[in-house]
Amino acid sequence: MDFFRGRRIKMKSARYYREKYLRNLPTKFCPGCGNGTVLNCFVRAIDDLKIDLDKLLCVSGIGCSAWIPSPFINSDTLHVTHGRAIAFATGAKLANNKLEVVVFTGDGDGAGIGGNHLIHAARRNINLTVILINNLIYAMTGGQVAPTTPANMRTSTTPYGNPEYMFDLCKLVSAAGATYVARTTTLHPLEIISFVKEAIRNRGFSFVEVISQCPTEFGRKNKLDLKQTINYIREITTRKEEEGKLRLGIIHKGERKEFTERIKETGGAAVAES
Amino acid sequence: MRDYVLFSGNEACAEAAIYAGCRFFAGYPITPASEIAEHLAKRLPEVNGVYVQMEDEIASMAAVIGASWAGVKSMTATSGPGFSLMQENISYAYMTETPCVVVDVQRSGPSTGQATMPSQQDVYQARYGAHGDYESIVLCPWSVQETFYLTVRAFNLSEKFRVPVILLSDEVIGHMRENFLLPSEGEVEVIDRIKPERDLHFEPFGAKDPSMVPPMPSFGEGYRLLVTGSAHRENGVRDYTPSVHQKLLERITKKILNRKEEIVEIETRYVDDAKTILVCYGSVARPALGAVELARKHGLKVGMIRLKTLWPFPDDEIAGTCEEVEKIYVPEMNMGKIVREVKRCVGNVEVTSIPKVGGVIHGVKEIYQWISSGGEG
Ligand SMILES: Cc1ncc(C[n+]2csc(CCOP(=O)(O)OP(=O)(O)O)c2C)c(N)n1
Ligand code: SF4
Ligand SMILES: [Mg+2]
Numbered sequence: 001m002d003f004f005r006g007r008r009i010k011m012k013s014a015r016y017y018r019e020k021y022l023r024n025l026p027t028k029f030c031p032g033c034g035n036g037t038v039l040n041c042f043v044r045a046i047d048d049l050k051i052d053l054d055k056l057l058c059v060s061g062i063g064c065s066a067w068i069p070s071p072f073i074n075s076d077t078l079h080v081t082h083g084r085a086i087a088f089a090t091g092a093k094l095a096n097n098k099l100e101v102v103v104f105t106g107d108g109d110g111a112g113i114g115g116n117h118l119i120h121a122a123r124r125n126i127n128l129t130v131i132l133i134n135n136l137i138y139a140m141t142g143g144q145v146a147p148t149t150p151a152n153m154r155t156s157t158t159p160y161g162n163p164e165y166m167f168d169l170c171k172l173v174s175a176a177g178a179t180y181v182a183r184t185t186t187l188h189p190l191e192i193i194s195f196v197k198e199a200i201r202n203r204g205f206s207f208v209e210v211i212s213q214c215p216t217e218f219g220r221k222n223k224l225d226l227k228q229t230i231n232y233i234r235e236i237t238t239r240k241e242e243e244g245k246l247r248l249g250i251i252h253k254g255e256r257k258e259f260t261e262r263i264k265e266t267g268g269a270a271v272a273e274s
Numbered sequence: 275m276r277d278y279v280l281f282s283g284n285e286a287c288a289e290a291a292i293y294a295g296c297r298f299f300a301g302y303p304i305t306p307a308s309e310i311a312e313h314l315a316k317r318l319p320e321v322n323g324v325y326v327q328m329e330d331e332i333a334s335m336a337a338v339i340g341a342s343w344a345g346v347k348s349m350t351a352t353s354g355p356g357f358s359l360m361q362e363n364i365s366y367a368y369m370t371e372t373p374c375v376v377v378d379v380q381r382s383g384p385s386t387g388q389a390t391m392p393s394q395q396d397v398y399q400a401r402y403g404a405h406g407d408y409e410s411i412v413l414c415p416w417s418v419q420e421t422f423y424l425t426v427r428a429f430n431l432s433e434k435f436r437v438p439v440i441l442l443s444d445e446v447i448g449h450m451r452e453n454f455l456l457p458s459e460g461e462v463e464v465i466d467r468i469k470p471e472r473d474l475h476f477e478p479f480g481a482k483d484p485s486m487v488p489p490m491p492s493f494g495e496g497y498r499l500l501v502t503g504s505a506h507r508e509n510g511v512r513d514y515t516p517s518v519h520q521k522l523l524e525r526i527t528k529k530i531l532n533r534k535e536e537i538v539e540i541e542t543r544y545v546d547d548a549k550t551i552l553v554c555y556g557s558v559a560r561p562a563l564g565a566v567e568l569a570r571k572h573g574l575k576v577g578m579i580r581l582k583t584l585w586p587f588p589d590d591e592i593a594g595t596c597e598e599v600e601k602i603y604v605p606e607m608n609m610g611k612i613v614r615e616v617k618r619c620v621g622n623v624e625v626t627s628i629p630k631v632g633g634v635i636h637g638v639k640e641i642y643q644w645i646s647s648g649g650e651g
Binding site for chain 1 (some may be wrong): 324329339340438492495498502503511
């Protein structure tokens with residue numbers, strides 16, 4: 001875990017986080033899955049930010065990654081249809097602007113079937129935080145190819161190798177108008193924490209992509225064990241500009257007014273009142 | 275003394291939403307429903323409400339459900355193609371027992387069909403369009419004024435039963451202009467959401483009382499809600515146990531069926547001595563009434579039943595009214611759909627469909643021809 005190197009970390013006990021932030025329910029993730037790391041880091045981020053759990057709404061779609069908040073995080077959760085989490089979140093946020101709304105989505109969920117909602121939420125710059133767990137595959141349904149699967153990789157629907165190119169989602173979301181865009185991996189938990197914190201603090205559309213390992217589907221289909229799957233993530237990511245690789249770090253910060261501010265500016269009401 | 279104004283059905287629908295307390299609208303433009311969005315885009319900000327145009331109808335339906343759980347009465351409006359796109363999330367609303375109103379101003383299909391012209395082709399989509407097991411409430415206005423009343427009623431029923439309610443209008447009603455009187459405040463009953471007593475052990479998906487409708491908390495109130503479209507226990511925790519899901523589906527269907535009489539409304543005209551009855555709904559009830567009155571002038575004993583509630587289907591009300599009747603006609607702007615339901619409820623009475631497609635509504639004389647000739651028109 002390169003990010004830990006040379007850093008002193010102050011963390012509270014695991015029990016503290018568990019009792020304060022999680023419901024007492026067993027998680028369903030496979031051994032070695034990256035989703036647990038994201039859950040762990042998210043809880044630490046909201047603890048650092050002292051987020052009031054009564055005002056936190058976690059929205060997720062369908063897929064393994066959608067199970068990160070639901071039913072584990074002890075806040076309001078809205079577990080919706082495949083790909084539509086951002087659209088549901090948009091409605092909830094516009095109806096009650098006091099809610100802190102965080103969307104958990106997978107690469108298939110957020111960038112395949114739900115890609116249009118991602119683009120338009122970024123364009124509106126609505127104050128949502130989207131955490132997209134990119135495990136390079138449709139995991140929950142048995143390892144089919146995703147828009148994020150790297151070229152030539154094997155999946156259950158690309159038995160001869162993937163003929164398509166992988167999607168750079170941070171570029172897409174930056175171009176669409178998001179005001180905070182960052183990418184890291186499950187190998188960098190401290191970076192996940194700090195990016196999630198910055199994303200939540202940003203008043204506007206924030207996007208944190210976490211490249212994550214799925215040993216069960218992505219690993220097995222490509223004859224990679226857990227360690228090799230993790231190494232593969234190292235291979236396809238970079239800290240520099242490198243063609244064909246996914247750049248890690250803060251990708252984009254923008255200055256645009258947030259959607260509800262714009263609604264107010266143009267004569268509308270920011271929050272619906274019934 | 276209030277004055278009548280000239281209003282379209284779509285405008286009446288939008289004003290009714292405001293009257294009923296709707297403060298959130300998400301939609302996507304489509305003929306012949308767009309005026310509802312346009313009217314609300316102007317009106318909602320005046321009452322501290324939010325209008326948002328989403329990227330498609332899937333997102334619109336999603337945002338409406340999200341807003342409802344955030345505590346705000348919410349609505350969307352569309353027509354056939356958009357209504358199809360909404361179905362997956364309408365199913366989600368049935369499953370999560372989310373009150374909201376979906377307006378379908380029907381146009382002629384299939385597909386893009388005759389985009390600017392009317393039909394009543396979505397009657398089954400309104401009832402069965404979403405996947406899974408559920409009971410629907412579908413209301414069907416025949417005038418501009420009634421579009422107002424039934425829109426308010428749609429909100430009331432959605433709050434009372436915690437279900438999405440579908441207002442099934444059509445291009446004729448949506449675009450027609452008629453004298454319209456905006457009811458004053460308090461004149462029409464408005465039912466608000468039933469909230470739970472503050473209780474941390476409250477179960478948002480389990481009703482102990484015979485209503486079978488649990489009160490509904492909102493996000494941000496400290497309930498730490500688990501809302502999911504997956505099978506769930508009464509506290510919202512996902513659970514695939516057969517008996518748990520069976521119990522849930524029994525409750526969400528029976529909560530509607532057991533209280534059908536609170537939902538179903540029909541209107542009858544000239545039925546007391548009628549030997550022939552027209553069963554009709556929506557805009558087609560207008561020429562149908564004309565035909566009934568023409569028939570009466572010619573001494574024919576013809577009456578009419580108008581279905582204000584299309585679903586739950588008024589089985590008993592139709593059967594009861596048609597006991598002494600010899601012949602029933604069902605004029606509708608489709609190839610013959612509701613006629614099947616009518617046949618189902620009236621036993622041995624002869625039931626004849628008066629279909630009409632092509633994007634035009636039946637004429638008075640056309641319907642009269644059918645009934646006066648005693649068969650084919
Ligand atoms: C409308 C619809 N289409 C398809 C599915 C089936 N489905 C469930 S999860 C999933 C893929 C999820 O992939 P991703 O978002 O990458 O999540 P992961 O499981 O990889 O975390 C699909 C296609 C569905 N639930 N709904
Ligand atoms: S299938 Fe993959 S993504 Fe899903 S829980 Fe298992 S390891 Fe994680
Ligand atoms: Mg995935």
